[in-house]
Amino acid sequence: QVQLVESGGGVVQPGGSLRLSCAASGFTFSRYSMHWVRQAPGKGLEWVAFIRYDGTDKYYADSVRGRFTISRDNSRNALFLQMSSLRPEDSAMYFCAKDDDGHRGIEYWGQGTLVTVSP
Amino acid sequence: DIQMTQSPSTLSASVGDRVTITCRASQSADNWLAWHQQKLGGAPKLLIYKASTLQSGVPSRFSGSGSGTEFTLTISSLQPDDFATYYCQQYKLYPYTFGQGTKLEIK
Numbered sequence: 001q002v003q004l005v006e007s008g009g010g011v012v013q014p015g016g017s018l019r020l021s022c023a024a025s026g027f028t029f030s031r032y033s034m035h036w037v038r039q040a041p042g043k044g045l046e047w048v049a050f051i052r053y054d055g056t057d058k059y060y061a062d063s064v065r066g067r068f069t070i071s072r073d074n075s076r077n078a079l080f081l082q083m084s085s086l087r088p089e090d091s092a093m094y095f096c097a098k099d100d101d102g103h104r105g106i107e108y109w110g111q112g113t114l115v116t117v118s119p
Numbered sequence: 120d121i122q123m124t125q126s127p128s129t130l131s132a133s134v135g136d137r138v139t140i141t142c143r144a145s146q147s148a149d150n151w152l153a154w155h156q157q158k159l160g161g162a163p164k165l166l167i168y169k170a171s172t173l174q175s176g177v178p179s180r181f182s183g184s185g186s187g188t189e190f191t192l193t194i195s196s197l198q199p200d201d202f203a204t205y206y207c208q209q210y211k212l213y214p215y216t217f218g219q220g221t222k223l224e225i226k
Contacts, residue, residue: 035215037163044206044217044218044219044220045155045157045163045206045208045217045220046217047208047214047215047216047217050213050215059213059214060214061214062214095162095163103168103169103172104153104165104168104169104174105151105153105165105168105208105210105215106153106155106165106208106210106215107165107168107174108165109155109162109163109164109165110162111161111162112162
């Protein structure tokens with residue numbers, strides 16, 4: 001079964017950096033595109049970033065473009081989100097999600113890792 | 120960007136009720152529309168994709184319809200496990216966008 005396990009969240013000061021990881025298992029990771037989606041406390045879902053299965057295409061939300069970088073290591077079945085110049089409004093649960101590269105779009109979600117940006 | 124607007128934001132209903140949630144897109148999403156369910160403190164779960172196709176394992180009391188700019192999610196007979204927040208999401212264009220969510224509460 002598909003498993004997505006995020007890690008790397010924590011408390012960071014404004015202006016700081018953090019790197020999130022997502023360990024994938026239960027499917028052939030190198031064949032599927034991936035996303036990061038976040039959810040601020042008590043708020044709705046916000047799509048953050050996408051990376052194609054082979055890393056050739058990357059897309060970002062306007063709110064994070066230029067500050068966040070999505071990447072992957074297919075040899076390690078791992079997805080990453082490098083976050084820099086963090087702001088209090090970046091505080092959220094960050095979910096890793098698998099795309100089906102077909103008609104389903106976002107198909108599976110991880111449990112999330114919490115990022116808090118606070119002085 | 121395609122803006123997604125759900126209504127209502129909160130819905131109070133009883134076990135056995137039939138409920139409908141509406142999602143409107145600011146421009147056509149064709150049928151690239153998904154519905155996700157999120158229980159309190161949990162991860163979202165895909166229920167419906169391509170506007171009307173049920174994800175494997177999802178009970179048949181859930182159904183979706185619509186295309187273009189107007190979509191609906193219907194639960195034919197509410198069960199206790201269905202009380203959760205529901206999000207529509209378009210995946211026609213990047214950035215992918217979600218509705219603000221509809222919280223389904225027990226009346």
